[in-house]
Each structure stands twice: as structure tokens, then as C-alpha cells.
Amino acid sequence: MGDLYCEKCSVGLPNIWICLHDTCTFRGCGRYQNKHAQQHYSSLKHSVFINPKTLLIWCLECDQEIIEDSSMALRSIFASNNTSKKPEIDQKPKYKGIRGVIGLKNLGNTCFMNSSLQCLSNIRAFQRYFLKTIDIEELKAQELAEFDIIKTLSELFNSIWNGDAAQVSPKDFWDAFRKSCPFFKGMAQHDSQEFLRIFLDKLHDELKFEYQIGKYRSIVSDIFRSEMQNKITCKICGNHTVKDEEFYDLSVSIPTAEDIESYKEISKEVRSPQERVTLYSEKSTLWSKIQQIFTESKDVVSIYDCLLNFCLPEELRQKFECLNCGEKTPSRREVKILKPPNALMLVIKRFKYNKAGMKISTYVQFPMTIDLRFFLSRNTSCQYQLTGMIQHMGGVNGGHYVSYCKNFKNNNWYEYDDSRTRQITEQQLLEKEAYILFYQRQILEPREKLKKGQKKAYLPSYWCNLYRTLSDPGPIISKYLLCGHGMLKPLFSLSQFTEIASSQAEEIREKFSQDCGIIEKVGECESCIVSFAELNIRTELELELIKELNEITPFEGPWYLISITWLNHWKSFCCHESSSEKRTPMAIDNNGLFLDGKIRKGLEKGKDYRGVNRHVWEALLKLYKGGPEIRRLEVDIYADPAPDIICSTPSLTAEHMGKLRVIQSTYPNS
Ligand SMILES: [Zn+2]
Ligand SMILES: [Zn+2]
Ligand SMILES: [Zn+2]
Ligand SMILES: [Zn+2]
Ligand SMILES: [Zn+2]
Known part of the structure; x- marks a missing residue:
């Protein structure tokens, strides 16, 4: 054909x-x-x-x-020859009133976003997080930078899942999102994968929390994160290096006919047995007839072929540094999945952004269930079910995005074409040209419902949502919510915890492990709230004073250079940017700007260091101590040191000194 x-x-x-x-x-x-x-x-x-x-x-x-x-x-x-005779098709299937099946208004080339949002809204863990887990008032108090995006998204999900309008407008969300991502300003058509990547990265950065030193989790990483192992083998000596990478989505290319031919045998093995039988077997006789006319089996590319193409060893086009040979050698690369994600977002690379730009419209067969066993680093079954798909129609420079999602309330499939929605069959879905596929990992053992009991225990609400909705909810993390007294840290609300029966908490802990003992009581910590408030008073005063000193004109005396690393630490201390626990001031530290007692090479103004005037320097030194002092006549770390004589008298007035003493006395630990 x-x-x-x-x-x-x-x-x-x-x-x-x-x-x-x-x-x-x-x-x-x-x-x-x-x-x-x-x-x-x-x-x-x-x-x-x-x-x-x-x-x-x-x-x-x-x-x-x-x-x-x-x-x-x-x-x-x-x-019939009679062209005027119309088929009797029920043009408007009854979908109205079905929870979650609500169209999104197109705001001018926003179908790439609408189709993505519908797919996210139909991922239960994601939907439930924004509807039930987060507390908007609490997030507001935490002064999140992207608070508007989170607020408008949860409002949008609320009107999709709890509203009664046939369609809703995502305008508030779109405005908030574009304000923080100017890249999406203007009316240009964007791409769903591009949107999902930027949006999910932003959400992760905003919602992540540190559950262990240097380790972060968020609803985004708990749902989508997968770990891949890249194994690069030197073709000369056989030595291999392993590099791990993290992904939220997996982009696979469509293999060529020769590629497919080369792993034909493996390809058969990889497919799950039931998929080999059921795919297309339920078609009506009319369909199989039509199919026979047009399809030859060799022409069919399956998503398994794309995955094999991605994972099987491939010759690298560029030579790779081999530590054993001590030079760049021809190498081979192989990919394995170390940690499979809870939701697999598979992107079929259909766009080639070369000079001409082109779209590959090859039909790629995709099954309703997929087993990643073959692609894992350890050989265990890992079943996924298809729950969403985004289709792109048209060419590389334009076109239209439509999504298809399985409603988790009634298990039916719906088409979401901006404001229009309609129910479709699985068969219709399987015939579409897939662009992005959403597979969710199956929960193997049914989860027992969380219930209350006479003896109380508390689990973090964040984790309870994962327990209800994800195949792998990961370990129970509670410590990051608790202060040194075992109570809630300031800025967290009581909704962070969910009450369940103590006996059930025991059972769950055994299965999933927890980073602390059973929590029998949760409450606000009065002493932490007081010291947190005191700390806030101090930092406000301090910020005010430093701003005042920074603006003293005319400028006199030399510049004092300070490492950006320390300045950022100080800023986050003064501007409430991190949790109360991390907000401890430390001595000024310029040591990072030196190497073996000399100024490091290649330092950049504004990137590695910044200059402050003499007043600011003296105030910071009084509050924090530390050093070493770097004094210059201009803001250039490589200029000659400024002589001593110019600045022999103290610059802080009695009034400034008074303020400094107040600040020092307000700090609870001093
Ligand atoms: Zn004709
Ligand atoms: Zn017609
Ligand atoms: Zn080698
Ligand atoms: Zn033509
Ligand atoms: Zn406390």
C-alpha cells in the first residue's frame, strides 16, 4: 500500500x-x-x-x-446510489451531566493546552491533589511565587469536576500561566509536549518539598518521574559507563522499516500475549473487510517497536570518551528503565524541526494495556493501562490538538475537542493517530479504604492521596511537616494530616515504611509559632535597615565584594523564602571566591559576586561576622585592593547602631 x-x-x-x-x-x-x-x-x-x-x-x-x-x-x-439518503446516526450521544466530561473553551490557538489539561484532569492522583489535598489558604500564607497558577488550576478542576456548565473557560489559568511564562504570550500555536514539560517543571519547582536533605518530592515527580539507565559500551575494549537520567516524559521516534525488520523476533516476544490476540479481533466484519483491503501487516508500526528502537543497543554517531582506552572511541548505547513511573507519558516524535520542518504521520498501533517488563532493569511484570491520548491533526506549522481520556468514574472514553465532548468507543480510539499517550500503572492489590477508629493515628494527607491513587506511593514522609517538638511546623495547617485508625496505620507502615514513628497527636506548636514570629520581626527590621544603608548617597569609600552564594542565603533568610527550619543566618563566607589563597579565575560580576557600599558591609559584618574582606575601588574583583586610608572612620551613625542592637536583641538565639 x-x-x-x-x-x-x-x-x-x-x-x-x-x-x-x-x-x-x-x-x-x-x-x-x-x-x-x-x-x-x-x-x-x-x-x-x-x-x-x-x-x-x-x-x-x-x-x-x-x-x-x-x-x-x-x-x-x-x-445505495441514493446520495441524498443520510445514515441515521445519533449525532449527539448523551454525555451531558457526566462528572469530569466538560469542554474547555478555545481562547485562540489554545487547543494544545486544552488537550493537555484534559489529560491531566483525568489522572486521578493529579486531579485529587488539586481538588482535595492542597489547602489554598495555607499556600497563600506560604507566599508561593506561582500561587496564581496553582489557585486557578484548582478552580478550573473544580468547575470541571463539580460544576454543571457544559463548557468552561480556562482563561484565568491561561492568564496566570502566561504571566509567569512570557514564552507563551501572543497568539502563536504551541505544542502540547512543550506545554506539558514547561508546566509540569514549574509545578514541581513550586510544590516540591525537601523530605530528606537534598531530596525533593512533589505531586508531579511522584506521578511522572521515571529513572533511566544509559549504558554506554566501548566497542574497542568492552568497558562500559553507566549514567542515570530522570524523565517526566519519554520521547520515542518512529522506527524505519529496516529498524523494525532488525528486531522483528524480539518485537513478537515483547508484546503481552493477550494483546497479540485481542488487538483488532473485536472488529465488526465490515471493519475487518475494509482493513483487509488496505492493510498489510508489515506496514503496521507498533508502540512496542518505538520503545524497542529507544531501548535496544544503538551505535552512537559520535565517539564517546572511554576511560579505559583513554580516548574517544566508537561506542554503543543501551537504555533500561530503573524506576518505572506511576504514569507513563509516551511522546511519539512526529515533528522534525529541520529547515523545512515536517511531520511524520505514520500510524502507530498502541494497545490498551502495555507491559514494560522487557524494558526494565529487573525482570518483573509492570502493567500499564491506557488512560489518555493527545492527537495532533495537520502539518508541522499548524493544526489542531484533540485529546481522548478515560473517565475514572465510569470507565468510558471521551473525546475532548476544545469545548466539544462526546463519548467514543475503545475501537475508535485505537484507530487514531496518537501523538502523546498516557498510560497509568495498575494498582495490583486493591487498597483498603482509610477508616477512622477509636484509637487515633495520623498520616500525611499528601501521602494518603498517593496511597489511594498510585501503584507506587513511595515511602510515607511526615518528618518535613514536624518541628523539633514533634508538632506542626509554623506555616503548615492541620489539613496536612488525615486521621485514621491506629491499627490501620500500623498495617500501612509495615507495607510502605515511614520516616518517623506513628503520629498519635497533631497540633500547632506554640513555642515554634512564637519564635517564628520573632524571627519575622527581626528579618523585617534588618531588611529595612540594609535597604536604607544601601541607598545612602553620595557614595563614599570603596566597594566591598560579597559572594553571591552567601548573598542568596541571606536573601532567603530575610525574605521568608524557605521553611522556618532552614532559616538560620550564618557568617559571611567569601571563601568560595578564592582558590589556594588567590582570587579564583573566571569570576563574573553579578554572577559570582556583587559589590555593596561601606555602610552595608559594616552592618552585615556586625550582624554575621565572617569574611574575608574584599575591598576594591570599583566592582571588579581583579582590580587592585583599595588602600586602607580611605575608610579609616566608621560609617554607621549612632541611629544605625541603635537599630542594629534592636535587631540583634530580637533574634531569639542571641
Ligand atoms: Zn467519488
Ligand atoms: Zn453525513
Ligand atoms: Zn575502551
Ligand atoms: Zn491533492
Ligand atoms: Zn515546635
Whole structure:
């Protein structure tokens, strides 16, 4: 079937539509090419076409897909000469009133975002987190930088899942998002993968918490994070190096026919047995007939082929440094999944951004369930179920995004085309040209419901959400919420914990492990709240004084250079940027700017150090001590040191000294 072209121009597969009218066999290109199928319809009123690659049947008169359920109606079209006879298709399936099935208004080229948001909204752990786990008031008090994005997203999810409008506008979210990502300003069409990457990275940065020193988790990483192992083997000596990488999505290319041929045997092995049987076997006889006409098995690329292409050893185009050979040698790379994600976001690379820019429209077969066993570093079963898909229609420079999601309340599939939604069958879904696939890992043992009991215990609400919704909720993390007295840290609210029966808490702890003992009581910590408030008073006064000193004009005396690392630490201490625990001041430390007693080479002004005036320097030195002092006549660390004489008298007035003493006395530990 490689030689199907438009009869009017040279456009080829997969953008070819074959007229199904009676004995007409006209082949024309689609609406995103030269519209020759449409012209055929306009002149002859032949309205029903089939795409031989995707097997989509489209009626140009109604401008909608003809769904498989109505194959009886289809038969009557094929049999009859009467073009005016319309198939009796229920044009508006009853979906209204189904929770979570609500369209999103297109705000001008925003289908890439709408389709992504619908897929995220149908991931239960993600949806539940924004609807039930987070406490908006608490986040507001924490002064999150991206508070507006989080607030508008949870409001949007709330109107999708608890509202009664047939469609909602994502405008508030879109405005908040664009304000923080100017890249998305303007009306240009963007890409769903690009949006998901930037958006999820932003969410992770904003919502992450440190559960162990230097280790962070967030709802984004708990759902999407996977760890990959890259093994690079030297082809000369066989020595290998291993490099681990983290991903939120997995981008796979569509392999060529030769690639597929080269791992044909492995490919058969990789597919799960039931998938080999069930894929396409449930089709109606009409469908299998149509399929027989157009499909040859060798033409079908499966998502397994894409994964094999990604993971199997490949020759690297560039030579790689081998430590054993001591030079760059020809090497081979192999990828294994070390930690499979709870939700696998598989992106099929359909866009090539070379000079011309092109889109690959090869149909890629994808199953409803997938087993990653073959791709893991350890050989255990790892089952996933398809729960969402984003399709891109059109070419590289434009087009339209539509998503398909499985509703976790009723397990039906729905199409989300901006504000329009409709129910579809699994069969219809499987025939679409997939761009991004969302698979969720199955929860193997059904989870017992969380229940209250006479004897109380508390689990972090964040973790309870993961326990309810994810295959691998990870260890229970509570310590980061507790102060040294075992109570809630200031700025956290009581909603951080969920009460359950003590006996159940014991059972759960045994299975999932916890970073502290059973929590039997939660409450606010009065002494921490008091010292936190005192600390805030001190930092406010301090910030005020330093600002005042910084603005003293005319400028006199030399510049004092301070390491940016220390300045950032001081800033986060004074500007409430981190949790109360980490907010401890430390001595000024310029040692990072030196190497073996000399100024390091290649330091940059503004990037590695900054200059402050004499007043600021003296105040900071009084408060924090430390050093060493770096004094220059200009803000250039490589200039000659400024002489002593210029600054022999103290610059701080009696009033400034008084303020400094107040600040020092307010600090609880001094
Ligand atoms: Zn054409
Ligand atoms: Zn025709
Ligand atoms: Zn029609
Ligand atoms: Zn080597
Ligand atoms: Zn405390």
C-alpha cells in the first residue's frame, strides 16, 4: 500500500482519502493538504471517505467521523446510489451531566493546552491533589511565587469536576500561566509536549518539598518521574559507563522499516500475549473487510517497536570518551528503565524541526494495556493501562490538538475537542493517530479504604492521596511537616494530616515504611509559632535597615565584594523564602571566591559576586561576622585592593547602631 497518491497532486499516505461512494474509487488529499477530497465532494456530492492508513471514515457533508456502531447505516450507503439518503446516526450521544466530561473553551490557538489539561484532569492522583489535598489558604500564607497558577488550576478542576456548565473557560489559568511564562504570550500555536514539560517543571519547582536533605518530592515527580539507565559500551575494549537520567516524559521516534525488520523476533516476544490476540479481533466484519483491503501487516508500526528502537543497543554517531582506552572511541548505547513511573507519558516524535520542518504521520498501533517488563532493569511484570491520548491533526506549522481520556468514574472514553465532548468507543480510539499517550500503572492489590477508629493515628494527607491513587506511593514522609517538638511546623495547617485508625496505620507502615514513628497527636506548636514570629520581626527590621544603608548617597569609600552564594542565603533568610527550619543566618563566607589563597579565575560580576557600599558591609559584618574582606575601588574583583586610608572612620551613625542592637536583641538565639 506504499503507492497511494492523490489523483490530482502528489500528496501521499497518510493524507489520502478514498471515496466510498458506490463504485467510485477516487483518491484525494485531505483538508490540511490541497483539499482534493473536499473538491471531489463539492463537485459530485460524494460525501463519505475512508483514510486507508488510519481507517477513519469521515463524512464531509456532516463534517464528522462516522462511528463504528453505525456500521448498518454505512452498509446502506455503500449499497445505495441514493446520495441524498443520510445514515441515521445519533449525532449527539448523551454525555451531558457526566462528572469530569466538560469542554474547555478555545481562547485562540489554545487547543494544545486544552488537550493537555484534559489529560491531566483525568489522572486521578493529579486531579485529587488539586481538588482535595492542597489547602489554598495555607499556600497563600506560604507566599508561593506561582500561587496564581496553582489557585486557578484548582478552580478550573473544580468547575470541571463539580460544576454543571457544559463548557468552561480556562482563561484565568491561561492568564496566570502566561504571566509567569512570557514564552507563551501572543497568539502563536504551541505544542502540547512543550506545554506539558514547561508546566509540569514549574509545578514541581513550586510544590516540591525537601523530605530528606537534598531530596525533593512533589505531586508531579511522584506521578511522572521515571529513572533511566544509559549504558554506554566501548566497542574497542568492552568497558562500559553507566549514567542515570530522570524523565517526566519519554520521547520515542518512529522506527524505519529496516529498524523494525532488525528486531522483528524480539518485537513478537515483547508484546503481552493477550494483546497479540485481542488487538483488532473485536472488529465488526465490515471493519475487518475494509482493513483487509488496505492493510498489510508489515506496514503496521507498533508502540512496542518505538520503545524497542529507544531501548535496544544503538551505535552512537559520535565517539564517546572511554576511560579505559583513554580516548574517544566508537561506542554503543543501551537504555533500561530503573524506576518505572506511576504514569507513563509516551511522546511519539512526529515533528522534525529541520529547515523545512515536517511531520511524520505514520500510524502507530498502541494497545490498551502495555507491559514494560522487557524494558526494565529487573525482570518483573509492570502493567500499564491506557488512560489518555493527545492527537495532533495537520502539518508541522499548524493544526489542531484533540485529546481522548478515560473517565475514572465510569470507565468510558471521551473525546475532548476544545469545548466539544462526546463519548467514543475503545475501537475508535485505537484507530487514531496518537501523538502523546498516557498510560497509568495498575494498582495490583486493591487498597483498603482509610477508616477512622477509636484509637487515633495520623498520616500525611499528601501521602494518603498517593496511597489511594498510585501503584507506587513511595515511602510515607511526615518528618518535613514536624518541628523539633514533634508538632506542626509554623506555616503548615492541620489539613496536612488525615486521621485514621491506629491499627490501620500500623498495617500501612509495615507495607510502605515511614520516616518517623506513628503520629498519635497533631497540633500547632506554640513555642515554634512564637519564635517564628520573632524571627519575622527581626528579618523585617534588618531588611529595612540594609535597604536604607544601601541607598545612602553620595557614595563614599570603596566597594566591598560579597559572594553571591552567601548573598542568596541571606536573601532567603530575610525574605521568608524557605521553611522556618532552614532559616538560620550564618557568617559571611567569601571563601568560595578564592582558590589556594588567590582570587579564583573566571569570576563574573553579578554572577559570582556583587559589590555593596561601606555602610552595608559594616552592618552585615556586625550582624554575621565572617569574611574575608574584599575591598576594591570599583566592582571588579581583579582590580587592585583599595588602600586602607580611605575608610579609616566608621560609617554607621549612632541611629544605625541603635537599630542594629534592636535587631540583634530580637533574634531569639542571641
Ligand atoms: Zn491533492
Ligand atoms: Zn467519488
Ligand atoms: Zn453525513
Ligand atoms: Zn575502551
Ligand atoms: Zn515546635
